[in-house]
Amino acid sequence: METWRIVAAALLAGAGLVAVPLVLARVRERTGRGGAVATSAAVTVTALAVLCLLVLTTLPPGWAWAVTALTGVTVTVVLLAG
Numbered sequence: 001m002e003t004w005r006i007v008a009a010a011l012l013a014g015a016g017l018v019a020v021p022l023v024l025a026r027v028r029e030r031t032g033r034g035g036a037v038a039t040s041a042a043v044t045v046t047a048l049a050v051l052c053l054l055v056l057t058t059l060p061p062g063w064a065w066a067v068t069a070l071t072g073v074t075v076t077v078v079l080l081a082g
Contacts, residue, residue, distance in 0.1 A: 004064075005056050012051060012055055012068045013048070015071045018075050019078075022075070022082070023041075024037050027040040055068065
């Protein structure tokens, strides 16, 4: 496995670790229901895991870095806007 894949997946996971609590907080704020929070947690963590797996295994370099950068920029914007 190439080093760049490991670095990209680690950066994606790091951004995801920040994004998951943000998503959960927004869902809790909007719905106020624990079930909705649990569902969104499962969906968000699964999507993050699938993206990390794709970055590690099959995505070409341009797509892998684009996904990583887009996730990082999105998390940064949400943190600065909130």
